[in-house]
Amino acid sequence: MDPARAAIYVDADACPVKDEIYRVAARYGLHVFVVANSVLNVPRETWIERVVVGDRLDEADDWIAERAGPGAVVVTADVPLAGRCVRAGATVLSPTGKPFSDASIGMALATRNLMQDLREAGLVTGGPKPFSARDRSAFLGALDQAVRRAAREAGKPRGAG
Numbered sequence: 294m295d296p297a298r299a300a301i302y303v304d305a306d307a308c309p310v311k312d313e314i315y316r317v318a319a320r321y322g323l324h325v326f327v328v329a330n331s332v333l334n335v336p337r338e339t340w341i342e343r344v345v346v347g348d349r350l351d352e353a354d355d356w357i358a359e360r361a362g363p364g365a366v367v368v369t370a371d372v373p374l375a376g377r378c379v380r381a382g383a384t385v386l387s388p389t390g391k392p393f394s395d396a397s398i399g400m401a402l403a404t405r406n407l408m409q410d411l412r413e414a415g416l417v418t419g420g421p422k423p424f425s426a427r428d429r430s431a432f433l434g435a436l437d438q439a440v441r442r443a444a445r446e447a448g449k450p451r452g453a454g
Contacts, residue, residue, distance in 0.1 A: 299323055299324070299364050299365075299443075299444070299447065300323055300324040300325065300326060300364075300365055300366075301314055301317075301318050301323055301324070301325045301326070301365070301366045301367075301368065301440075302326045302328060302357045302360065302361055302365060302366070302367045302368070302378075302383075303325060303326065303327045303328060303367075303368050303369075304328060304353060304354065304357060304367070304368065304369035304370070304371055304374060305327045305328055305329040305333055305353075306329045306330060306331070306333075306353065307370065308368060308369075308370075308388055309388055309424045309429075310368065310388045310429060310432045310436075311327065311335075313429060313432055313433050313436065314368060314436065315336060315338075315341065316433075317433065317436045317437055317440060318340065318341075319338075319340075321440050321444075322340070323340070323366075323440065324340050324341075324342065325340060325341045325342065326342050326344050326357075326360075327341065327342065327343050327344065328344045328346065328353045328356055328357055329343075329344070329345060329346070329353060330345070330346060330347070330348050330352065330353055331345065332345055344356060351374075354369075354371060354373070354374040354377070357369070357374060357378065358374060358377040358378055358381065361377075361378040361381050361382075361383035361385075362381045362382045362383055363382040363383070363443075363446045363447050364383075364443050364444065364446060364447025365378075365383040365384070365443060366383065366384045366385075366386065366436070366439050366440055366443045367383050367384070367385045367386070368385075368386050368387075368388060368436070369385065369387070369388075370387050370388055372393075372398070375387070375393040375398060376393070376398045378393075379393050379394060379395060379398050380395075382446065383443070384439045384440075384442050384443040384446065386432070386435055386436060386439050388424070388428070388432060389424075389428045389431060389432060390428070390431035390432040390433075390434065390435030390436070391435070392435065392439065
């Protein structure tokens with residue numbers, strides 16, 4: 294597998310599962326790019342790279358999307374970024390372990406847009422439910438599967454399915 298693409302890209306500003314990502318990456322020997330608009334503390338490991346981008350809107354998303362492709366795993370709660378990465382051939386997971394795919398990204402974008410419209414109209418005021426131990430456990434299992442899937446996908450020619 295191409296080492297430049299055999300990596301996990303983390304949309305890190307609000308990611309609650311960074312420690313879990315580090316554990317799985319260590320097990321599989323993967324490089325982790327922790328991408329954020331501000332400096333975040335990351336473990337001092339040669340295989341964990343902190344990437345601090347500028348504060349331009351979507352700059353972290355752009356950095357990740359430009360590099361994600363077959364063999365890469367992207368962890369993000371940002372649905373538009375997930376869509377870009379899925380289209381590039383990356384394996385994409387939310388921090389709760391929900392996979393994004395060609396089949397699911399359209400509905401995820403529609404739901405995101407609807408919820409944004411409802412919030413702007415004042416009809417929805419609550420945020421997401423608190424992150425739980427069950428979410429963390431589900432993410433760990435999903436990430437393990439995603440890493441194995443990405444490794445398989447990296448070996449396929451583009452467009453093979």
